[in-house]
Amino acid sequence: MIVIVLAQIMMIFNVSTLQVSMDAIAGSLSTAATTLGTAIVTYALVVAALILPGARVAQLIGSRRVFRASVGLFGIAMIVMAASFDETMMIVAQVLAGMGAAMLVPTLVVLVADNYQGHQQAKALGWLGAAPAMGIVLAFLLAGTLTGWVGWRAMFGLLALLALALLKFSDKLSAARRPSHVDIDWVGAGLAGVGVVLISLGTSNLASWGTLLARPDAPFAILDISPAPLMVVIGVFLLQAFISWSRRRRSQGADSLVALEVVAGTAERAALLSIFIVSALASAITFLIPLYIQVVQGRGSFETALSVIPFSVASFIAAITVVRLKSYLSPAHIGRYSFLLVTVGLALLGATIRNDWSHSMVIFGMAVAGFGEGALVTLLFNVLVTSSPRELAADVGSVRGVTNNLATAVGTAMATALLIGLLDRSVHFELVHNSSLPDEVTAQVDLDSIAFVSNSRLERALADTSATSEEIAEAVRINTDARLLALKATFFALAGCALLAFFPAGALPGYIRDPAKHGAANIKDEPHSTASSPA
Structure with a gap:
């Protein structure tokens, strides 16, 4: 299990290192910081495009062989990344990493299905689901520290060494028997x-x-x-x-290309929809909090890493402990309660977020949302895997991977659109009803593309206009108030989205698993005891 979890964390480290070391990498390669964003998008798009055929490749040549090939390719990508001397070489490295990850994501699910059964499989899926949360925290802290002390190349060098170690220990993994015929x-x-x-x-x-x-x-x-x-x-x-x-x-x-049976039932479709919703909400949260820390508070990468710890740690704890609840509560109940936790956490963030991230209620709200998200990640993963035959594990992994990928894009886009839209409306409302800023000053500012910017950046932009110091101070106040209002309203809107998932989650399986029977389903006092009857 350690080998499987470390492979998952390795992929998380790649993207997180690009995010936390953005300025250092851009300076070293003499390129714009936006090029790092292009590299991250390139990696994500390659994974999205190849993950479905990647599952078939795992069936074609065997899960252990694909694991070794994909980890080896990922290791080569990390070597290329560490040796990059321009932006083209960096993009090539991320294309190679994306190709490796596209094969590795579904293969990890196959390896869990092949190497674990019953309650052990549920725990293994919990650890696999918790790995991203743990990986993000470790990656931000370790990459931030190494970038400051040694340089960003050292982190990618360590990832190459990790890939080499995973190749060495991959002999511990059991190789499943391949199907007699696989057609891509x-x-x-x-x-x-x-x-x-x-x-x-x-x-x-x-x-x-x-x-x-x-x-x-x-x-x-x-x-x-x-x-x-x-x-x-x-x-x-x-x-x-x-x-x-x-x-x-x-x-x-x-x-x-994909066995549609993995999402043929009502429970499976409910699980997939819930995965999409919770993944979109998680990506929105992990986008908004760093934005808040860096723009509103003007903090650096290390402080940004610390800011996501309450959410990520709570998510990790819930992901590895929610398996125990399956002996007492049905997946439908756990799913509903977890979405309520996410709703409460997001509402707390919207109600309490100020210009001080260290406020106890803000931290508590992040932890509550993280706990609900982590519980859902493991629960829904378990529902999909246990509802399908072992030979369809690769299909489950690829479908889940595609859903997560799409949800990440949609969640970030939804948060951005809400944030910028609310900010734009708030700023325009203030300018219309505020007599302190004359029209000749606002005419010198591009109001057609309102952006979420820091006060210092706004002051520098207004310094090139005819605005007086008093007018600049008023513009900064408007920006501060509008920015905070947009953040709060966005969190409340996301809380509403989480609440709307309450009833769809009721279509998850209504049975309680008996641990004495190692995963066999038992129907116990469930008013919605059939998976096809949403409550």
Whole structure:
């Protein structure tokens, strides 16, 4: 299990190191900090495009062989990253890392299914689900420390050594028997891959390119329409075409890229929907909190790492302990209670967040939301894995991976759109009703692209205008108030989204598992005892 968890953490470290060492890497490679964002997006898109065929590759040549190949490829990517001397080499490294991760994500689920059964499997899935939360905290702290003391290349060098160690200890993993025949559906792979990439790109750029009409930052426009919503629509269309194509292949007796049986039942679809919702909410939280720390408080990367600890630690604790509750509560009940915890945590953040992150209620709100999120991660993962035969574990892993990837893009985009939209409305309202700022001053500021910026950056921008010191001070006050209001309203909106997931979570299985029977289902006093009857 240590080998499997460390492989999951290795992937988390790569992206987290890019995030926490952004300024240092940009300076060393003589490139803009935004190029690091391009590298992260490139990695995510490669994973999104290749994760579904990656599951079939695991079945084709065996999970242990794929584990070794993907870890080896990831290790090579880390060596290339550590030796990078320009932005092109960095992008190549992230493409290689994305290819390795796309095969590794579903393979880890297969390895858990092959090496563990019953209650041990549930615990193993809990550790695998908790690994990202633990990895984020460790990555931010370790990468931040190494970047300051030794340099950012040292962290990627350590990841290459970790990959080498995982290769050495991979002999401990049991190799499952491969199916007699595996056919990779390349047409389905193309439809799904392009569809997922378009949805991810479109949702990630809704705020900057425009939610409907094209903004100045949009790369192109079609009849003044932003490309972002068009990408989302085309992406959804391609995913629907992929599902239709897969059903057609199955009806003809051919293999589909993904076994649709893993989401055939009501409980499985409820689990997948819940995974999407909680992953989107988690990505929104982990986007907003660092933004709040860096922009509102002007803190550095190390303080930013500390700020996410309450959420991540609570998520980790819940992920590895929620398995014990399955002997007393049904997945439907645990899912509903967990979504309520996320709702309460987000509402607390919206009600208590101020200009001081260390406020006890803010920390408590993050911990409550993190506990609910961590419980859901393990619970929903368990529902999907235990509802499908062992031979479909790769399909479960790939479907979960694609869902997480899409949810991350949607959650970040949703948080950004809410934040910028509320900030824009608040600033314009203040300017209309505020006589302290004359029209000649506001005319010198670009109000068509309101951004979430720090007070110091705003002061520097206004210093080049005709604004007096009093007018600059008033503009800073407006920015401070509008920024905080937008943050609070965004957290309340996210709390509402979490609450709306309460009833869909009732469609999760209504049974309680008897630990004495090692995972066999028992129906015990459940008013909604069938998975197909949402409560």
